[in-house]
Amino acid sequence: MADSRKTSEGLPFGLAVKAIIKDGKDRCLVLRRSRANRTGRAVWELPGGKVAPGESFADALVRRVKAECGLDVTPTRAVAVLQTEMPELHVVRLLMEVKVLSGAVELSTEHDCYQWIPIADLDLPCPGCRQLEKKARGREESWSIVWRSWVP
Numbered sequence: 001m002a003d004s005r006k007t008s009e010g011l012p013f014g015l016a017v018k019a020i021i022k023d024g025k026d027r028c029l030v031l032r033r034s035r036a037n038r039t040g041r042a043v044w045e046l047p048g049g050k051v052a053p054g055e056s057f058a059d060a061l062v063r064r065v066k067a068e069c070g071l072d073v074t075p076t077r078a079v080a081v082l083q084t085e086m087p088e089l090h091v092v093r094l095l096m097e098v099k100v101l102s103g104a105v106e107l108s109t110e111h112d113c114y115q116w117i118p119i120a121d122l123d124l125p126c127p128g129c130r131q132l133e134k135k136a137r138g139r140e141e142s143w144s145i146v147w148r149s150w151v152p
Contacts, residue, residue, distance in 0.1 A: 011090045017061040018048035020079055020097045020122075021071065027116035029105070031069060034112040044115075046095070047071075061096055069114065070106030073098040 021029040031047055033040045047068045051060040058075050065073050080095040105114055 014089045015051040016093045017057045018046040031111040032113040071103040072101040
């Protein structure tokens with residue numbers, strides 16, 4: 001019997017969640033990966049990350065945002081679903097708009113800088129994804145937007 005967790009190419013699926021955190025000035029929070037990271041050094045990205053086995057995507061998003069930038073958030077709606085084939089994994093990313101409940105931006109060691117950028121300038125699938133793929137894989141990425149309801 002075929003493994004339903006794999007693509008037709010035999011790659012396993014991985015799920016990641018990313019947060020669209022807006023301020024009151026129509027800007028979105030992006031973080032720069034630290035130069036100490038193994039991959040994606042100095043790449044700008046949205047807060048968030050991988051969903052752990054058995055974890056809901058909402059819980060993963062809340063956990064990852066708190067760990068990466070110190071904010072307590074709650075997801076409010078899904079705004080995009082993205083997919084790409086990486087050499088070892090078929091990655092599906094769920095972009096969620098969130099509401100900040102409390103906290104101030106305080107970066108973990110994974111990131112060394114943050115900025116608030118105009119939402120109209122947000123580079124989907126996410127800031128830095130194209131550069132990360134080119135730098136880490138030495139090739140063009142194969143991102144496709146599966147669904148998007150939010151258009152800046």
